[in-house]
Amino acid sequence: MARAPWALPVAIVLGATLVPLAKVGVDRSAEPRMTLTLTHRELMQRWGRNENSGEVLTWSWGMVPELDSLTAADLEDLGFHCRDQEYDCGIRSGRSGWIVVTLDTVTWQRGVDSLRTIFDSLLALPPDTVTRARLRELTWQLEQQVRQTSRLRAVAVGDDPAALATRYADGAHLVLAARLRPYRSRWSGDTRDPEASLYRIHADPTPATLYVPNEYAAEVRDTGGYRDRSFAVTVSVGRGWLPRVDRVEGLEPEPRAPE
């Protein structure tokens, strides 16, 4: 047996640990590239954490994170070579890329206003059984919309995070690593241009969760839908494009919908 048989295994542990820690060091060695403040609607506490004391948040989408009406040429720019006879551009599992996300408060507010308008118009009607039942249903829908419905949406995908960050450098967007999966949404014969198939591209951020450091964990604990507690999360993307939770603040509960 060698004099120090432990040396190589120990070297592997230290070397393999150094790689992620160096990545994190580089990532945090400068000011964040982008910062966005989201809420419990967009980053939800992960459920089913049996005996796990750590807190992680998962992305919750207002709209499915997809871009549609893309042509084969659009996808070619992203490195996908799509042929008409293939549903998934020959890459069923997708590939690594980048997604730009933002908060679409306008669409969210439109949903709130629309429900409130219906609610107000019902209030003007005689309070019969049908109206009261409908009002109860609308109250619940309004609460869902105000408290739970996410405003998060994907606005762009790409294979160069720096180019995306330059294009969306307005303080209202984040660039995240993602898994991109293209698929054909229409056959060529279905479109106005008979030669062109149209595609969609679905993007899932990787990793799928964000870790909440323990100094902020109390703010998000037990907020997974059972309680009225709300919070705002500031998420940053560092120099190495790693996302991180910078701050979590408890918010005052949203006002309840009128009874």
Next chain:
Amino acid sequence: MAFKAELLQLAEEGIVLDEGTLDRIRAHHGALLADAPDERLSLGMRLASFVGAVALSAAVFFLFYRFWGALAVTSQVAILVTAPLLLVAVTHALHRREKTGYFATLAALTAVAAFVLELGALGTIFNLPPTPHAFLAWGLFGILLGRAYDLRLPHFAGMVALGLWVTALPGELRGEPLPDVWGRGEALALAGLAFLLTPRLAGVRARWHDDHRIVGMVGLFVGLFVLSVHGRASWLPVDHDLIEGLYQVVGFGAGVAVTAWGVRERRGHLANGGMIFLTLLCLFKAADWWWEWLPRWAFFLLIAAFAIGVMVALQRVRRAVSEGR
């Protein structure tokens, strides 16, 4: 036990040794047995050591996740990095104290688990994108720890992790994310073939040949089986039915070749593995071809006939392996 049976057989055949010779043989036998551990006890110890290692690894996982939420990031990182190093030290100490290696195996496997936990948890804490390269680190750690202390289980675990890394490489180069990098059957089959042939092509110590061959054989067979039933998992840009048919033929060929290799070189694990794979492939094809149009009783009768055929074939394979033909 076998030696005593030999003596009895000699007596039955009328070959009688004089009392002095018998005494010397008994004394020699007694000395041998005193030095060698009892085989059943040894098997029990191996099993207990394996179960203990798995349970201890699970305990380490759950213990960390039970309390990590209360710790600051620096404490989390310190604990995660220290745990595998500490367990390597424990493995070293146990290996020096006890030469059979059961307790050292337990500590070494727990060290592997702590290292898996370390890289996994660091990924979660710092929101790192998942990468298959962690399997390279886990694989090398298990293999080096196993070879350093002559421990089979951590070495085997390391071989499995290294095999998963090799399988993931082509997908990783194509920019495929986890876990889809393992979705291509050819990558698994080729990685399996490489592991299977490593002992022949590279200078690996004979002690570790079986681990290479077992991991390689399982990888090769699983890869071929996946391709033979799911043509979409192939890299080949041709019709999926054609791919499935092609890999069924390749699968049968590989099964026969591995079985023949096992018989020729008297390696039971290869011969049995090959036969089991051929059996599974045949059963799957039988269900595929006949389940729909045969009455149930006839289908199961056919399977029973097939099973009897396999038993006869396995008997012959076993005989051939023991005779070295």
